[in-house]
Amino acid sequence: MKHLVFSGILFFSILFFSNCAGIQYMSIETREPAQVTLPTEVKSVLVVNNVVQQPDEIGHNIKRLGKKQSDRIKVSADSVAIFYTEALSQFLGEEEYFNAVKYYQKPLRSDNDFWQEVPITPETMHELRNATTTDAIISLDKLILQTDRTDFFRQEGYNYAGLTGRIQSVIRVYLPSMEGKIPVVQFTDSMKWEGYDIHDGRAYADLIVPSQEEAMKQLAVFAAEKMTKVFSPHWENQDRWYYTQMSSRMREGEVFAKNNQWFNAIEKWNEFYTKEKNKLNQAKAAHNIALGYEMLDDMDSAYKWAVLAVDLFLQSTTSGSLERRRSLLFKNEIERRRNTSNKLNMQIK
Template sequence: MKKISHYILFSIIGILLSSCSGLKYLTVETLEPAQVNLPDNILRVAVVNNVVQQPDEIGHDLIKLGSNSTEREKASSDSIAIFYTEALTQFLDEADYYQRVTYYSKPLREDSDFFMEKPLSPERMNEIKSETRSDAVISLDKLIIETNKREHFRQFGSTYADLKGKIYSIIRVYLPTMNGKIPAVQYTDSLYWEGFDLQDNIMFTEVKLPSREEAMKLLAIHAAEKMSNVFAPHWEMQDRWYYTMPNKYMREGETYAKVADWNNAIIKWESFYNLQSNKTSKAKAASNIALAYEMLDNMVEAFEWAKEANKLFNESTSPNSLERRRSQLYMNEIERRRSNSNRIDIWE
């Protein structure tokens, strides 16, 4: 159901101790917003496959052992677009953001013009929406996959090679709009493998090179997972840390942090900050306070304290110090989350 707040939520997964370094690390799970901000009334979506199957002779190359020339190969992309759209449907459904995600299995393209895109007509869009009782249609409108293999050597009758797969897709979101815009999201990515091209040979199975067909399926599922993050909020694991010092207030703040009592941790760390004249010590306390506010989902205060920590580290440490670099990265990350700069509102 589309009910997740657009603000960042946090849940502490675990705390890993490293007392000798003066830091204690924790891993948090952050809720990243969708990169494409669909209107709030889009509660049910249908996913469709609107591409023509890629011809076997397009997109596949081979450089044989001892050769520098590239040869064309054939590989079947049968059902790859189906793998992509079915996986996208599953990932979006598992995100639990929309009330319902439906996979529309009926074929949409009956022509053979692989290179030509044919976006859905308003009439076809409305038919699909009516059949699936959806508010919008997410359509795979273009899919091109390349596989490039290079052979390196032979051993025990098997060839050792590398295989690079590249995927390019265009997904459009169809729904009635006042200005008639059809948002399109382009996605390009690649995966790389190396190992033995075993075929019927059972040796070296632990370093087996996937077939081109297997590689295309893996690329399709990988792309579908990435694209699901475009249309729905998703959880990501992030590393965080706080500074420890042999001081009463810092230790008490740490005790509260261990049980996620961030409000009391802030009180203790602020007490230490206000009593200190040493800028490096103040910077460490400020960094801890920024973390506590981040855990409380108060990104405005978190950014102010992260900025203060960075300023104090810049004033008290060398240009190449780890503390300075770490605080700069953390300040930038909090600013990114505070502004939600990775969201794209395509309806404004």
């Protein structure tokens, strides 16, 4: 899906609805920088699988009905590393940040030492880069999975169970210009499921706990999505809001905002702010103006007005009021985006 960029902010969809009188909400997507900034000469990457498949007898437990202790069981991790690396290459390609994202089909490891990390040698790195005409290699060098299932009760012939899955992975980026300084990203997280152990399409099919094999694959795809944000600028869904009032200028500003005419919206809200004497109404107008400047990607002006809105809400509302908390959250988000804008600009040149 192609993104339509308007002054640095993509409106993937704008959903206006009323939460309460005087406030309109909308959903936007903001462009966020990659957590790891690769050298500007890295225009293409190769994703590889450099792990040994986890042995079936490692990392999996089940606590059956009527049992006090969990039993260790065998669960196959076949193809889980492939799911991880294929998903990572796909997600990176969809971000359209690199000119090319390629996937190396064959696993690099042929030994059986699961616990040992074996980083790619410089010789292998150069061979892979030359064979695939890529600038850098993103390698999955470690993958450890754990699943723990507990059966709670049985109903109509099916067990109702809870399942927790955990994943640990290590990814390295191999760059010819940074030998000995290989960026390493460690990731640890978990997912939980709860439902009936049923896979025949019958009763309770809308509330199903996955098998432990399927859970590991879902964990791998989940981790790949998180790693995409590490290596590539990406889009994040966020909620925003602005205030409405019976004033004609505020209503005119709202009409312009709904039509993405933010310069005009700011102008109307500013006219209202300048002539208004009530500090609470001024605070609401100041927030709207800050939002308008964010939509125009003028983060310095957005931050200035967001700070003013916070100050005015402090003067015109009681301690702990929703307006104060909401205004402070918005100010902090604008400050965060303002601080990361230079990093993002460097990455998307």
